[in-house]
Amino acid sequence: GKKTFTMIKPDAFGAGNAGAIIKIIEEAGFRIEAAKLTKLSAERAGQFYEVHKERPFYKDLVAYMSSGPIIAMVLEKENAVEDFRKLIGATNPAEAEEGTIRKQFATSIEANAIHGSDSDENAAIEAGFFFSATERF
Numbered sequence: 001g002k003k004t005f006t007m008i009k010p011d012a013f014g015a016g017n018a019g020a021i022i023k024i025i026e027e028a029g030f031r032i033e034a035a036k037l038t039k040l041s042a043e044r045a046g047q048f049y050e051v052h053k054e055r056p057f058y059k060d061l062v063a064y065m066s067s068g069p070i071i072a073m074v075l076e077k078e079n080a081v082e083d084f085r086k087l088i089g090a091t092n093p094a095e096a097e098e099g100t101i102r103k104q105f106a107t108s109i110e111a112n113a114i115h116g117s118d119s120d121e122n123a124a125i126e127a128g129f130f131f132s133a134t135e136r137f
């Protein structure tokens with residue numbers, strides 16, 4: 001597929017790293033199709049991460065993801081989902097490869113700077129969670 005969805009998470013936005021992260025994303029060949037600075041309520045964050053609701057870290061994750069503004073984006077590139085997951089690196093920054101966004105900007109397994117969709121199907125669902133058709137270019 002040609003599309004993926006991302007969020008610059010509250011830790012990275014709050015630290016002033018949004019510009020640097022967007023520069024890395026564009027230089028890696030992704031085109032920004034939609035972008036929005038917003039803040040998730042706890043309820044909306046809970047819906048977004050519903051798939052993790054039985055996990056022990058779910059409550060902390062919802063609190064963290066609703067703790068400050070985020071930048072949501074839809075990105076376009078050939079092989080978008082897989083290539084973007086490579087660019088961001090492992091969930092745990094201690095395991096992320098050199099040069100990945102999480103290696104450079106994440107501070108913990110939870111506050112890990114950025115989200116990337118894990119399948120074409122979820123990319124479409126997640127893009128629809130944040131953007132209407134008239135907000136995508």
Ligand code: GTP
Binds near residue numbers: 052060061109112117
């Ligand atoms: P996303 O791109 O954000 O979906 O990350 P991911 O696909 O690499 O990881 P996953 O979907 O498994 O987990 C979603 C998010 O939950 C992670 O990005 C972290 O912010 C958080 N998370 C995952 N595992 C843990 C954990 O063991 N402890 C805590 N506190 N948070 C976790």
Ligand code: MG
Binds near residue numbers: 116118
């Ligand atoms: Mg995930």
